[in-house]
Amino acid sequence: MYLVVGLGNPGKKYAQTRHNVGFEVIDYLAYRNNIEIKKIKHKALVGEGRIQGEKVMLVKPQTFMNLSGQSVLEILEYYKVDLNKLIVIYDDIDIDLGKIRIRKKGSGGTHNGMRNIIYLLQKDDFPRVRIGIGRPAHGDLVSYVIGKFQEDEKEDIILSIRLAAEALESIVGEGIDKAMNKYNK
Numbered sequence: 001m002y003l004v005v006g007l008g009n010p011g012k013k014y015a016q017t018r019h020n021v022g023f024e025v026i027d028y029l030a031y032r033n034n035i036e037i038k039k040i041k042h043k044a045l046v047g048e049g050r051i052q053g054e055k056v057m058l059v060k061p062q063t064f065m066n067l068s069g070q071s072v073l074e075i076l077e078y079y080k081v082d083l084n085k086l087i088v089i090y091d092d093i094d095i096d097l098g099k100i101r102i103r104k105k106g107s108g109g110t111h112n113g114m115r116n117i118i119y120l121l122q123k124d125d126f127p128r129v130r131i132g133i134g135r136p137a138h139g140d141l142v143s144y145v146i147g148k149f150q151e152d153e154k155e156d157i158i159l160s161i162r163l164a165a166e167a168l169e170s171i172v173g174e175g176i177d178k179a180m181n182k183y184n185k
Contacts, residue, residue, distance in 0.1 A: 002051070002172050003081045004029065005059040007068050007090040007113040009146070018133040019065060019145045021161060022089040025131070026058050028165045042074040052173025068113040069120035076121070086126040087171060089164060090114055093145065095132030098156030100164050102129050102171070102180045127176050129164050133157075 006022030014020050030037050035049035037058055045060040057079070061071035076086060090111055095101055105125035108114030118124045136144040149157050163183065170179035 001079060001081055002054055002056040002085045002087065003059060003072075003075060003079070004051075004056055004168060004172075005061065005068075005072055005086065005088045007065060007088065007111075008060060009065050010060075010062045014146060017146050017148055019091055021091045021131045021133065021157065021164075023060050024161050025089045025129075025164045025168070026060050028161055029168060030058055032165060032169075042078060043071040044075065046075075051169055054172050056172060065113040066116055069116035069118075072117050073120045083121070083123060083126045087168060088114065088117060088126065088128045089168065090128070090130060091133045091145065092130035093133055093135050093141070095130055095134075097132050097134035097153055098160045099132040100129060100160055100167060100183060101132075102127065102167055102176065102184055104176055104180075127171060129167055129171075131157075131160050131164055 006026035008014065008020035008023030030047055033049055033051050035047040035058055037045050037047035037060065039046050043061060043063050045062060047058045049056060059075060061068045063070050090113060092111065094109065104127055107124060108118050167179050167183040170182060
């Protein structure tokens, strides 16, 4: 089984913010693959189904972002999921708005949700899909990431959410190497 985790913050206050694009990708994947995300388990909203013929669990941790690893660790241990079948999707300020990057492993960088996952798992060798949200030209970084997209950014982010969902389907169906060749541009 693949465990596909989108990072975000729970609650309406954070809906459609830059920091919640991971949740948006999970919602779009669920829509594309007829998976209902309505069960609450392991401190997360989850939905189970199939993508590209493979069993998957789509996960939206309901801890706040900086504690995402608690939910991920619980699910990994409970279902005994291989680390190479964990895929985490999250926003990245170090990637231009609308771009995506797939990686097999790596540090959490400046992303506190990923840093918490890596800290609790004590490993960083699992796939991830990063969605570029860009950096603020000036001002507070926290306000920027928990802020909503500007009107002129919405088209780019919608396209990147769709592209990230396609990339995730490719990882599950064709493997990470083919997905990286296809989507890392």
